[in-house]
Amino acid sequence: MARIGVFICHCGENISATVDCPKVSEVAAKFPGVAFSTDYKYMCSDPGQSLVVNAIKEHKLTGIVVSACSPRMHEPTFRRACAEGGLNPYQCEMANIREHCSWVHEKGDKTDQKAIDIVRMMVEKVKRNNALLPIKVPVTKTALVIGGGVAGIQAALDIANAGHKVIMVERDPSIGGHMSQLSETFPTLDCSQCILTPRMVEVAQNPNIKLYTYAEIESVEGFVGNFNVKIRKKAKSVDETLCNGCGMCTTKCPNKKNPNEFELGMGNRPAIYVPFPQAVPNIPVIDKTQCTYYKNGKCKICEKVCQPKAIRFDQEDEIIEVAVGAIALCTGFDIKKTDFFPEYGYGKYKDIIDGLQFERLASASGPTSGEIRRPSDGQVPKKIVFVACAGSRDPAKGIEYCSKICCMYTAKHAILYKHKVHDGQAYIFYMDIRAAGKNYDEFTRRAIEEDQAQYIRGRVSRIYERDGKLIVVGADTLMNAQTVEIEADMVVLATAGVANKGAEELAQKLHVSYDQHKFFSEAHPKLKPVETNTAGIYLAGACQSPKDIPESVAAASGVAGKIACLFANSELTREPLIAMVDRQAPPMYSSCTGCFLCQPVCPYNAIEREEVKDRNGNLVRELAFINPGLCQGCGTCVAVCKSKSIDIEGYTNLQMYAEVDALLNS
Amino acid sequence: MKLGFYPGCSLEGASREYNESVMAIAEKIGIELVSIPDWNCCGATAAHNLNKELSLSLPARNLALAEEAGLTELVVPCAACYSRFTMVQHELMHDEPLHKRVNEIIGKEYKGNLRILNVIQFIDEYVIDKLDENVKFEFNKKVACYYGCLLVRPNKVLKFDRTEDPQTMDIVMKKLGADAIDWAYKTECCGAGFSVSFTEAVARLSGNIVEDAVHRGAEAIIVACPMCHSNLDMRRKEIDKFNGKKSDIPVIYITQAIGVALGIDHKKLGLQRHFVPVNLKDFKPFVKKEIDVEKPQNMEVE
Incomplete structure (x- = not known):
């Protein structure tokens, strides 16, 4: 015989201002099977929880209904209290009379009645709850870091230094990301490469880190602690174990007029190339779309000049399968x-460039060796216009958000320009100067006051x-919106930061959510900023939203901390709320007919075939079996099962019908 | 081939030569343009500043009449008429109560199945492919194609060409053998709305347009809108005064330019009707050339 306890929470005034809690408690006390009912101001507080624990013991309760907020908020709290009272924690149910009732309705009899109905449903459900045991799963203590920019580098080094194995996958031939393209960094003007390249080398040399460059994620399966990942290592046409990075092949390659991606098209590179001199690893790749041999079947000069004989024209993509326990998404951004x-001319004017191109012009390793020269004719621009918020904060362009880094890097560009072209004048069109950050505002003042x-x-x-x-036509809104016309030699657009290429596909492979701009979504904007809503997958850096270097690094260290915490456990506990297929004694074995319609609909590939054999080992039947390690409890199989043989633990058909019944018979 | 045609007031008045040249090239390539029976004013300039229902109903009646006459496509050469027609169609098709109300007012049922084309769309769709076989003379001049404000705006309604740097007329002129220059004032305002009320503004705005075209060596400005034409042509005295120098660059309709290339008599195209005389001579016989004209991708945000 069920003895259910009902606990009505006032949630301060959140519930009690609208719902008559004592009345709900009084009515609930009369429900069949309810042995105890009470109300209290803050049920989640320490005395509130004690009240629950004591009532379970005193009244010999078999199950409890806490009538309060959403289960997302406090279900774990009350499950713990339930266990402390001596019951199985899954004998606890939440009746949500806050989000589902008090917050959305006016005070009145109907609202009280709705609260009563919600409690009644959960009382009927909890009567049918089974005692469940949490599932224990092992943890593979290897982390996968996707993306080798500054965020990925930071995350990989921190995890590796905590003593765990790391696999890093980078799409480009070298790690380093956008930071390796920058000239100097705000607000200190220290050289970007000088601070980044030692970290890149550390990644390559750390014995705990396995680095795959020129590689992409093919597929991800499994769950927290136990992911199986396939990595496509694209053919570099070079044997990495033999190549010594001498650079003979890149020097002798006759096909040198290919647009250089690293210089954003402002320079050329050979068909066999390393993206930049400090690349890690310092191993070239052949661009098959441009290589003369791949196009015409003739040349092979690189093969002839390669002393270690490392060129492999017949090399094919390789699929590498790895098992990892956690994944850090650090795939960065694009502009x-x-x-x-x-x-601004649809990109037809050569001397209108973007911010990243200006970084390359200002960089000592760039196409102009750090001299500011305009792309069209190599002249030094004497009048330069920077346009901030090019695309950002502009609903008409489909980009409502602030790209965050542009105010600061535009100020930096103006400073660098003045340092390199003393008689030059920089103009900056802006909407607002957003310089929130340590020493940031001082930096923009410096651009204005010291560098004019x-x-x-x-x-x-x-x-x-x-x-x-270039005639730049704009408005000066501080001068009565007068039209301003500047005859400039060069224009730099601080174009909007956007999600990286392929972000959407990657998010779908990993089952992580993303926003309308294809930036990956965090699990909670304030309290879970580096988690995704898929357990075991974390994110850092500008793949989440435009971020500057310090923020990306901080988030990456946060991710590393989270992963180290995860790896501190020898096994993980999972909620046992998963699907189960009916099992019975022979000769029935199961009500499952073995149609396996459930198999193709399962999004997690959790449904397997189980053979039932008799004593002589003869096959009797084939039944569906759900792998408890893979099942996420989504319930899709329950919906398609024709013979009603599958149930979700904690949400069985019996429990659901009881809830509906309770509602209809109120 | 039969297409609907809406002349509007300007093509029967100040821009007769536009009407004449549209009709002349249509005839030459075998397209019959049928006027909407009993057409009325489109309401441009005045109606949409005064009364919303009136501004919707005037074009809607024309469109409903065209549908009644069994027309499926309608050529509207005047850019202002065209703008009103397309905007009304867009607005009514996206607002059912408003659509019903307008049907009540006009006492007809406008279904919204009509395709509305301006002259450059008409050329793009029906004329451009027939040029090679029909052109007699090469239009061997440096020209500045001027689109103005209404022909390609707003992009989310028209979904045609590029708002800031349209190309359709440039492509046509290049096909005819002209050198269509890249210039700065392709879509800048000519001051159309102030043509009568505030001619100083017209002199300044149109003055910039004429000055830039002349500065870049253009021998003619090519237009497809009666307001652009009258501002750049009729107000030339004021423009020259504003610029402080005399200019003799003629302003001709795209249909006139095509007509010249097709070998149609200049009088039939109304070239003698302009204020700034059109003294274009020495057209060479047309030789078909492969030219590199790739249609630009529409890159506007939806």
Whole structure:
């Protein structure tokens, strides 16, 4: 005989201001099977929980209904209290009379009645609850870091230094990401490569880190602690074990006029190349779309000059399978190109460049060796215009958000420009100067006060070319919206930061959610900023939203901390709320007919075939079996099962019908 | 081939030569343009500033009449008429109560099945492919194609060409052998709304357009809108005063340019009707050339 306890929480005034809690308690006390009912101001508080524990013991309760907030909020709390009272923790149910009732209705009899109905449903459900045991799963103490930019590097090093194995996968031939392309960094103006490249080398040399460059994620299966990942290692056409990085092949390659991705098209590279001199690993790859041999079947000069005989024209993509316990997503971002802007000439003017291109012009290792020279004719621009918020904060362009880094790097660009072109003048069109951060505002003041950058508050409506000059037409909103026309030699657009190429596909492979701009979503914007809503998968850096270097690094260390915590456990506990197929004694064995319609609908590939054999080992029947390690308890199989042989533990058909019954018979 | 045609007031008045040249090239390539029977004013400039229902009902009646006449496509050469027609169609198709109300007012049922084309869309769809076989003279001049404000805007309604740097007329002119220059004032305002009320503004705005075209060496400005034409042509005295120098660059309709290339008599195209005389001579016989004209991708945000 069930003895159920009902505990009505006031949630301060969140519930009691709308719902008559004592009345609900009084009515609930009369439900069949309810042995105890009470109400209290804060049920989740320490005295509130004691009240629950004591009532279970005193009244010999067999199950409890806590009528309070959403189970997402406090179900774990009350399950613990339930266990402390001596019951199985799964004999606890939450009746949500806050989000589902008091917050959404006016005070009144109908609202009270709804609260009563919700409690009645859960009382009927909890009567049918089974005692469940949590599932224990092992943890593979290896982390996968996807993306080798500054965030990925930081996460990998921190995890490796905590003593765990790390596998890093980078899509490009070298790690380093966008940070390796930058000239100097704000607000200290220290050289980006000088601070990054030692970290890149550390990654390559750390015995705990296995690095796969020129590789992409093919598929991800499994769950927290136990992911199985297939990595596609793209053919570099070079044997990495033999190549010594001498650079003979790249020097002798006759096909040198290919746009250099690292220089954003402002320079050329050979068909066999390392992206930049400090690349890690320092091993070239052959670009098959450009290599003369792959196109015409003739050349092979690189093979002839390669002393260690490392060139492999017949090398094929390799699929590597790895088992990992946690995944860090650090795939970074991209920026809009100048061709995104109709009003600035659809990218047709060579001397309108984006911020990343300016970084390369200002970089000592860039195409101009650090001299600011415009792409069209190599002249030093004497008047330069920077356009902040190019695309950002502009609903008409489909990008409502602030790209966050542009205010600071534009100030940096103006400073660098003045340091390199003393008689030059920089103009900056801006909407607001957003310089929140340690020493950030001081930095923008420095651009204005020491380096004479002319800040003009207003937007640029059009840029066109006339007699070799770029005419920038904008408004000065602090001067009565007067039209401003500047005859510039070069224009730099601080274009919007956007999600990286392939972000959406990757998110779908990993089952992590992403927002309308294809940035990956965190599990909670404040309290779970580095977790995704898939357990065991974390995110750091600008794949989440535009971020600067310090923020990306901080998030990456956060991820490493989270993963180290996860790996501190020898096994993980999972909720036992998973699907189960009916099992009975012979000769029935099961009500499952073995149709296996459930198999293709399962999103987690958790359904297997189980052979039932008699004593002589003869096959009697084939039944569906659900792998408890893979099942996520989504219930899709329950819905398609024709013979009603599958149930979700904790949400059985019996429990659901009891709830509906209770509602209809109220 | 039969297409609907809406002349509107300007093509029967100040821009007769536009009407004449559209009709002349249509005839030459074998397209019959049928006027909407009993058409009325489109309401441009005045109605949409005064009365919303009136501004919707005037074009809607024309569109309903066209549907009644069994027309499926309608050519509307005047950019203002065209803008009103497409906007009304868009608005009514996205607002059912409003659609019903307008049907009540006009006492007809406008279904919204009509395709509305401006002159450059008409050329793009029906004329451009027939040029090679029909063109007699090469339009061997440097030209500045001027689109103005209404022909390709708003992009989310028209979904045609590029708002800031349209190409359709440039492609046509290049096909005819012209050198269509890249210039800055392709889509800048000519001051159309102030053509009568505030001519100083027109002189300044149109002055910039004429100045840039002349500065870049254009020998003619090619237009497809009666307001653009009258501002750049009729107000030339004020424009020259504003620019402080005399200019003799003619302003001709795209249909006139095509007509010249097709070998149609200049009088039939109305070339003699302009304020700035059109003295284009020395057209060479047309030789078909392969030219590199790739249609630009529409890159506007939906």
